[in-house]
Amino acid sequence: MDTYSLIARLSEHQGKIMDNFAATERLVAEGMPVNVATLVRLRGDLMSLLTVYQHFKHHEIFDVMISEGPTEQARIGRRLKAECVSLGEEVRDHVHRWTDRGVAKSWDAYRPALLAFIYRIKAHMEYERRASVAVLLPEQSGGCMPPPALTIAT
Numbered sequence: 001m002d003t004y005s006l007i008a009r010l011s012e013h014q015g016k017i018m019d020n021f022a023a024t025e026r027l028v029a030e031g032m033p034v035n036v037a038t039l040v041r042l043r044g045d046l047m048s049l050l051t052v053y054q055h056f057k058h059h060e061i062f063d064v065m066i067s068e069g070p071t072e073q074a075r076i077g078r079r080l081k082a083e084c085v086s087l088g089e090e091v092r093d094h095v096h097r098w099t100d101r102g103v104a105k106s107w108d109a110y111r112p113a114l115l116a117f118i119y120r121i122k123a124h125m126e127y128e129r130r131a132s133v134a135v136l137l138p139e140q141s142g143g144c145m146p147p148p149a150l151t152i153a154t
Contacts, residue, residue, distance in 0.1 A: 003136040006061055010132060013053040014125050020046045021118050028114065032107045039103060047095060050121075054088055057081075061132055069135070076135050080128060087124050091117075 024042045027033045058081055065077025094117050103110050133140055 006136060007129075007133060009056065010061065010129060013049070013056055014129065017046070017049050017053060017121070017125065020049055021122065024114070025118065028111055032104065032111070036103050043095065047091075050088075050091060054084060057084060057128065061136075065135060073135055076131065080131055083124075084128070087121070090120070 020042060024039065024046075027039055027042065033039055062077045062081040062084070066074045066081070069077060094113070098106070098110055098113070101110070
């Protein structure tokens with residue numbers, strides 16, 4: 001397994017998601033955007049990006065850690081995969097909840113929930129990156145595993 005390539009690809013996936021978050025944050029910075037359709041499109045784009053990212057992590061990083069790694073590496077791979085699945089459920093719940101309520105009708109509640117959601121995903125991605133580097137490139141991290149990401153109810 002080419003661990004440097006895996007970490008680089010992980011960073012590429014995360015970069016695309018961060019670009020989406022930056023566009024979303026700019027759009028809602030001043031309050032409710034004039035064009036709510038753009039916000040809805042960004043949310044749809046984000047779901048696509050997160051789906052591809054999750055598939056990549058599960059199959060090319062976590063499953064490899066589980067199947068090829070030593071016992072501790074396999075344990076960490078299982079933990080990361082379980083946390084990713086759990087976060088995926090949070091993402092689907094967030095999207096479903098706000099799709100049903102409607103952004104424009106619930107703007108005062110939606111905006112802070114959206115920003116907390118973005119923060120939650122950013123924190124988790126950073127945690128996944130640091131954990132993946134710690135396992136796959138221990139010489140770069142000193143082998144130290146980061147604590148789990150923060151949990152923020154949205």
